[in-house]
Amino acid sequence: MLNLRKGGLAVFVIAAMTGPCPSISVWAKPGTPSQSANSTQSQETASASSKDNFDFNFFKSKVEPIFLKERPGHARCYACHSDPNRVFHLERLPEGATEWTEEQSRRNFQTVTRLVAPGDPRSSLLLIHPLAPEAGGDAFHSGGRQFETQNDPDWLTLAEWVRSARTASSRKSHTGSFIYVTNSAGGTVDVVAPATNSVIQVIRGIELPHGINFSPDGSRVYVSDESESVLDVIDRERGEIIKKVSLSGRPNNLTITRDGRRVLVGIRTLPGAVDVIDTTSLTLAKTIPINRSIHNIYVTPDGKYAVAGSIESKSATVIDLQTQWRAPHGF
Ligand code: HEC
Structure with missing residues (x-):
């Protein structure tokens, strides 16, 4: 393991793993564990099973x-x-x-x-x-x-x-978990109810959606947008974009800190970075230079570290989030 110290940041580089894009992610009601996985694109089409609501x-x-x-x-x-x-x-x-x-x-x-x-x-x-x-x-x-x-x-x-089918909607009759699929080539995000395998919402206005994640309370969806190099912030219930936050370069995947206060976005454009977005002000709070093209990024279960993978350099970089939070010019 190599320890790179960059401007006071504790950054470690360890063996690499990255996955294909774009993303499928599951949002479950708070209290239910949620999971996220990178996968090849999969698009479910609407089925008639939600007809009971009409x-x-x-x-x-x-x-x-x-x-x-x-x-x-x-x-x-x-x-x-x-x-x-x-x-x-x-x-x-x-x-x-x-x-x-x-x-x-x-x-x-x-x-x-x-x-x-x-x-x-x-x-x-x-x-x-x-x-x-x-x-x-x-x-x-x-x-x-x-x-x-x-x-x-x-x-x-x-x-x-x-x-009028909304009130009786699948949202209520389903288990409370939804599958979010970023249709990278289609320019939309489909929300699939697994109970019926039907698309219950389509999020529009994102030309090349890549990674996706959720605020811990489920009120917001965050999507990295490769075409505009922004983080799209979406109101989950309405499925509408509320803000586009400019990033330092073309993004790939993203993650969110356990407390929901920061979204971390992997920046693929060289020299490579992790952008940190403050979810209260919805602005780019910091760009952490990584010096390698970043594709995937995760937070460890204890919330202490972020791990950012690079395909090109075949490495993963570990960022100490606690040090980051204490940095005087940081957050
Ligand atoms: C002059 C003929 C014509 C009229 C009138 C017409 N459509 Fe269509 N419509 C078509 C054809 C042909 C297609 C399939 C090719 C396409 O997508 O354009 C189609 C496709 C559709 C589709 C996509 C599903 C499918 O069958 O392929 C919908 C939905 C639709 N029409 C709705 C309507 C509604 C609602 C009206 C009336 C308000 C209407 N159309 C009037 C000819 C027509």
Whole structure:
């Protein structure tokens, strides 16, 4: 073991281990041990198992009529989506009928609940795919820009139905643990409920998410963002970014101190560093020079040390956190 003393910092270098990126991490309610692991990207897709949270009567009385109605300047959803090849497939109306039978509506309900995320219209294909791109919709829909804005009354009705599923939401019916997957090439973070293997939230606005971690009380999610070289701070409940904290270089993985007061981010850009973010002021408090490109970083279970791995130099650097905290110009 080699002891490097750098400007009063106690830094040790020991044998190396690093893992592939990006990250999957599990958040569990406080009191339940949480764990984090680096892994190759894995993306679960939404399943219908959360359909119990959706209100069938609201669907039948308010949502289905939107699929059937003539909306000025647009072909009806039904005109194209009664085609059996569509993923969003609607039952064929009985001869001469203007609405579906109860049994058919149940089948439509089964299909449509697969295209929505409980409580989260912005993560629901049904709402995003036919929405104009300028209003936050997908780039292309063969059926055109069915909704020009998110204020379209029909869009709002669909959104109300999706939002109302939040109260009964999977959040409550699940065990309280969620799997966070950073989709590095996809530019999103998916939140998966393991009880149903469904995506219950999608965090957007991070082009190259890499590492992920949580505040000890679970109120915040921290994501290292390679594209902008920032730490994204996210409100966990809402799934929205509250701050982007500029880093000293391009980040890889990150960790958080046991007391939740500091987030430590491995900086890959040479000369290599560990950036320390104060979670109260949400600013970069310190850059600890490591002199090697940092990929992974962990805090030991006793909270005394941080261990930062470097792929290129095949080494791990141990930082004495207690010394750090006492340093006069430190924190
Ligand atoms: C002119 C035909 C047409 C109309 C009208 C239309 N769509 Fe589509 N829609 C398509 C086609 C074709 C696809 C598959 C290709 C694509 O993604 O654009 C599609 C795809 C979708 C998808 C993705 C799932 C799937 O089936 O591939 C959703 C959700 C969707 N449409 C919703 C709607 C809604 C809601 C309406 C009415 C407000 C609507 N569409 C109106 C033709 C149409």
